Amino acid sequence: MTPHLARLLVGITVDILRSLAIAVGIVLITFFLIRMIPGDVVDVRGLEGSLTYAQQSAMRDDLGLSRGWIEQFFTWLSMISTGDLGVSSRFATPIVDLIATVLPSTLKLGLAALGIGLFFGIALPTLACVYPRSIFVGLVDFVTIWSITIPTFSIGILCVVVFAVWLGWIPAIGNFVVPAIILGMDIAGTIAKMLHEDMKDIEGADYIRTARAKGLSPARIVIGHILPNAFTIVIALAGLILAGVLTGALTMEVVFGLPGLGTLTLQAIKGRDYPVVQAVIIWLGLAVIFANLLTDLLQRFIDPRLRKS
Amino acid sequence: MSMIAPTGYSRYRMPALPLMTWISIGFIAVALIVTLIGPFLVTHDPYMFGADMNSPPSKEHWLGTDDQGQDVYSRLLIGTRLSLFYGASAACVALITGGLAALIAMALGPVTETVVFAVVDLIRALPGILFALAFVVAFEPSETSVVLALGISFAPNFALIARATYLQQMARPYTDAAKVLGAGRLRIALVHVLPNIGGALITQFAIILPRCIVSESVLSFLGLGVSPETPTWGRMIASAASFTEDAPHAVIAPILALSIVTFSLALIGDALRRRFDPARRRIAQ
Numbered sequence: 001m002t003p004h005l006a007r008l009l010v011g012i013t014v015d016i017l018r019s020l021a022i023a024v025g026i027v028l029i030t031f032f033l034i035r036m037i038p039g040d041v042v043d044v045r046g047l048e049g050s051l052t053y054a055q056q057s058a059m060r061d062d063l064g065l066s067r068g069w070i071e072q073f074f075t076w077l078s079m080i081s082t083g084d085l086g087v088s089s090r091f092a093t094p095i096v097d098l099i100a101t102v103l104p105s106t107l108k109l110g111l112a113a114l115g116i117g118l119f120f121g122i123a124l125p126t127l128a129c130v131y132p133r134s135i136f137v138g139l140v141d142f143v144t145i146w147s148i149t150i151p152t153f154s155i156g157i158l159c160v161v162v163f164a165v166w167l168g169w170i171p172a173i174g175n176f177v178v179p180a181i182i183l184g185m186d187i188a189g190t191i192a193k194m195l196h197e198d199m200k201d202i203e204g205a206d207y208i209r210t211a212r213a214k215g216l217s218p219a220r221i222v223i224g225h226i227l228p229n230a231f232t233i234v235i236a237l238a239g240l241i242l243a244g245v246l247t248g249a250l251t252m253e254v255v256f257g258l259p260g261l262g263t264l265t266l267q268a269i270k271g272r273d274y275p276v277v278q279a280v281i282i283w284l285g286l287a288v289i290f291a292n293l294l295t296d297l298l299q300r301f302i303d304p305r306l307r308k309s
Numbered sequence: 310m311s312m313i314a315p316t317g318y319s320r321y322r323m324p325a326l327p328l329m330t331w332i333s334i335g336f337i338a339v340a341l342i343v344t345l346i347g348p349f350l351v352t353h354d355p356y357m358f359g360a361d362m363n364s365p366p367s368k369e370h371w372l373g374t375d376d377q378g379q380d381v382y383s384r385l386l387i388g389t390r391l392s393l394f395y396g397a398s399a400a401c402v403a404l405i406t407g408g409l410a411a412l413i414a415m416a417l418g419p420v421t422e423t424v425v426f427a428v429v430d431l432i433r434a435l436p437g438i439l440f441a442l443a444f445v446v447a448f449e450p451s452e453t454s455v456v457l458a459l460g461i462s463f464a465p466n467f468a469l470i471a472r473a474t475y476l477q478q479m480a481r482p483y484t485d486a487a488k489v490l491g492a493g494r495l496r497i498a499l500v501h502v503l504p505n506i507g508g509a510l511i512t513q514f515a516i517i518l519p520r521c522i523v524s525e526s527v528l529s530f531l532g533l534g535v536s537p538e539t540p541t542w543g544r545m546i547a548s549a550a551s552f553t554e555d556a557p558h559a560v561i562a563p564i565l566a567l568s569i570v571t572f573s574l575a576l577i578g579d580a581l582r583r584r585f586d587p588a589r590r591r592i593a594q
Contacts, residue, residue, distance in 0.1 A: 018430070025431040033447040145579065149571040151523045153530050154564040157550050161557045172553075247438055251527060255550075266531060269446055281443055285435050292434075 019293040026285040031073055090273040106260035110245040116184025121191025129199045129222045140196050147189020152248050155182050156255035173257035183248045198230040239292035246284055330580045333573035340570050344390045353380035355387045363556035375559040376552045384540040385562055391541045396522030402460025407467030408510050415475050416498035429465040445533045452535050459524050463517050470513050474506040508585050515578035519571040542567040
């Protein structure tokens with residue numbers, strides 16, 4: 001085995017172990033944070049007046065809520081390790097089914113937004129680099145600061161007011177195109193910011209000067225030499241982008257009245273439906289950890305500079 | 310950056326601030342003045358319910374009234390103070406817990422460093438508002454839990470900056486000199502290194518502050534923020550969002566205020582970063 005390959009293997013092992021440790025931490029934190037909430041699903045149902053006291057304690061026993069936290073934790077851990085997400089305490093439906101019903105809607109919104117985000121996030125900085133004195137530089141700055149500071153939900157509400165209430169172009173509830181565009185521009189800002197800064201750094205490198213001296217056109221230098229090197233940053237950001245898509249979809253669904261993971265989570269939080277909240281936060285967290293692990297590994301293979309360290 | 314060889318920044322001549330940055334400074338100055346003297350500018354009791362609900366802007370109510378008949382203009386002024394206060398508090402919590410924890414952990418040795426940065430990784434793995442969401446749900450929505458939740462979820466940003474700059478400073482002769490003179494590791498970190506990395510931390514603060522204000526409003530919008538009686542901008546947006554047909558003014562006013570202030574803060578933070586981030590300046594040369 002060459003020392004090079006050994007280093008690569010050690011790096012990969014460390015990456016995987018770190019992700020596993022973080023995953024375990026997320027599961028622990030989420031479980032105990034959620035259990036700290038005062039009041040449980042039985043209290044909520046009790047307040048709604050649909051249960052007698054005897055029924056309430058029977059329901060607690062049934063759901064395992066009367067047992068200690070530690071015991072509940074291990075019961076739950078052995079359950080999810082078999083892939084079973086448990087049953088919603090409120091609707092008595094398996095959580096897998098609940099998530100499966102709303103996931104397509106969230107994925108559709110997320111993928112549409114991701115497509116828009118990737119397109120503008122890559123096109124704008126590229127154009128800004130090829131035409132450094134053009135309006136594209138300003139557009140990159142604008143999209144960047146826009147995405148950091150203007151919350152998507154407030155733009156969403158403004159769009160509802162203008163396009164649904166005043167102009168009547170879109171329905172106030174259940175519109176899909178507008179939230180996808182809003183979320184897409186938000187993601188475009190995240191990508192454009194990192195990509196543009198990286199492209200500017202690379203522009204000063206010696207090999208770019210060489211390419212320029214050879215007489216290559218600015219467009220060829222940017223597309224052929226700068227963009228491929230800067231693109232590693234987009235891959236490195238995949239976890240962050242995924243997280244942006246998921247949490248962004250959460251608020252967009254609430255604003256535009258779309259069914260989805262976000263609406264489901266919010267209802268579960270309000271109804272103190274622990275198992276559902278737990279499942280959603282844990283699986284979103286695990287998705288992000290997995291995306292991060294994947295990008296770390298991918299980077300080790302495609303970026304030779306990382307193999308040395 | 311142009312295709313022509315970049316000229317770089319001269320040590321003595323900083324580039325002039327763009328017009329937009331000056332306009333932003335103006336907006337923030339107005340927001341700060343409103344924060345200070347807001348209670349003297351209100352025309353109505355911002356907490357008093359009124360009979361005419363969702364009425365459009367008029368001479369009596371400059372920005373109209375909301376669904377409870379409360380004066381939107383007066384609530385907006387008080388909301389400026391509250392939103393800035395909660396946002397700044399959260400950013401301060403993040404600065405102090407993140408920055409200090411990282412510095413002390415780095416000074417104490419590799420074991421504490423590993424532990425603290427494992428926690429940092431953990432918080433970063435629950436991105437965006439997910440951590441704040443889990444935290445606020447666990448401790449009941451309240452002013453304190455919102456500030457703590459946002460503070461903790463933004464603390465990793467400061468911890469990472471503190472670690473990077475601490476390592477830079479430890480490679481400098483003055484820290485060696487302090488070591489030779491017999492200063493302990495904690496003393497070096499807190500008395501000698503901290504003043505030197507303060508600039509980097511404060512620049513990060515300027516970047517995080519608008520995000521804290523925005524996150525507070527998102528939490529409030531999801532019904533997990535400050536209590537309904539507290540008119541932060543997020544709360545105002547949340548309660549008026551159900552009445553967009555009857556009272557669009559009640560939702561547009563806080564959205565504009567929130568957007569203008571966070572946008573301005575971000576522009577100022579960006580200007581600060583460009584001016585005081587030596588790493589980026591070096592790359593520009």
